[in-house]
Amino acid sequence: MLSAYLLPGPSEAYYVPDFVTPEEEAYLLRKIEETPRQKWKTLGNRRCGVRPRLWGEVLQRSTLFRQEMPSFLSHYPDILGRLRATKAFECSPHQGPNHVILNEYMPGQGIMPHEDGPSYHPVVATLSLGSHAVFHYYRYKGDELSDKAFSSSTGKGRAIDPNPVLSVLLEPRSVIITTGALYTSHLHGIEEIGVDAFRGNNMTPLSSGNEAPIANSEIVRDPEMRSILQGGGELKRNPRYSLTCRDVEKVAGTRSLMSIH
Numbered sequence: 324m325l326s327a328y329l330l331p332g333p334s335e336a337y338y339v340p341d342f343v344t345p346e347e348e349a350y351l352l353r354k355i356e357e358t359p360r361q362k363w364k365t366l367g368n369r370r371c372g373v374r375p376r377l378w379g380e381v382l383q384r385s386t387l388f389r390q391e392m393p394s395f396l397s398h399y400p401d402i403l404g405r406l407r408a409t410k411a412f413e414c415s416p417h418q419g420p421n422h423v424i425l426n427e428y429m430p431g432q433g434i435m436p437h438e439d440g441p442s443y444h445p446v447v448a449t450l451s452l453g454s455h456a457v458f459h460y461y462r463y464k465g466d467e468l469s470d471k472a473f474s475s476s477t478g479k480g481r482a483i484d485p486n487p488v489l490s491v492l493l494e495p496r497s498v499i500i501t502t503g504a505l506y507t508s509h510l511h512g513i514e515e516i517g518v519d520a521f522r523g524n525n526m527t528p529l530s531s532g533n534e535a536p537i538a539n540s541e542i543v544r545d546p547e548m549r550s551i552l553q554g555g556g557e558l559k560r561n562p563r564y565s566l567t568c569r570d571v572e573k574v575a576g577t578r579s580l581m582s583i584h
């Protein structure tokens with residue numbers, strides 16, 4: 324099922340537009356708005372003010388906690404069931420995501436290039452709600468000559484090539500699924516800008532001064548976004564909420580598990 328959504332590039336990434344309907348999106352945004360603010364964390368620099376909220380298996384200072392999945396993830400609109408149905412997590416230890424992180428981005432906020440790391444099975448699915456974003460995948464300098472998977476996650480301190488290997492316009496309600504070497508040996512990030520510009524011919528300018536082609540331009544659904552991609556223009560960002568779903572590989576037996584509420 325996923326193969327229809329495969330993006331061109333050095334490894335497998337899938338872009339699935341309209342993963343939820345506008346009504347489901349409105350419902351999810353309402354539910355997110357209702358989650359108690361004191362449960363949101365403020366993280367420092369790397370996440371640029373993004374305030375993540377976690378559900379599922381959560382590792383904190385070497386202790387594994389379990390936070391029950393809210394019904395908007397596990398029942399209606401059953402985001403986790405729908406993700407399992409894509410078969411993207413078929414080979415993951417629990418055949419589906421057991422960990423979800425909610426990020427909030429105000430216009431002008433982004434997330435610096437980073438790797439998600441080895442605690443997770445190397446498949447990650449992110450649902451975008453409320454706004455579009457331009458999502459870039461980067462490689463480390465020195466990796467230019469090979470697109471193969473690296474032993475990875477020893478990336479700290481290595482210089483990052485500022486020109487992305489793959490750039491994707493994430494429409495609201497879409498899911499992006501990252502697998503393979505894009506997960507294990509690349510980084511991903513969103514630039515800290517309030518407006519995304521397009522130069523026509525599906526090109527977007529980068530803060531590095533270069534420009535990058537939008538790899539999913541052919542399967543972007545929104546007619547207005549398609550015409551801006553093709554003819555040039557701007558897309559103003561709105562507050563964006565993303566649900567990033569992964570499978571934590573090592574889950575302790577229930578005896579050693581603690582619950583947080």
Ligand SMILES: O=C(O)CCC(=O)C(=O)O
Pocket residue numbers: 424426434439449511565567
């Ligand atoms: O919000 C996004 O789209 C990406 C989030 C992300 O990369 C992360 O939380 O690790």
Ligand SMILES: [Fe+2]
Pocket residue numbers: 437438439511
């Ligand atoms: Fe990430």
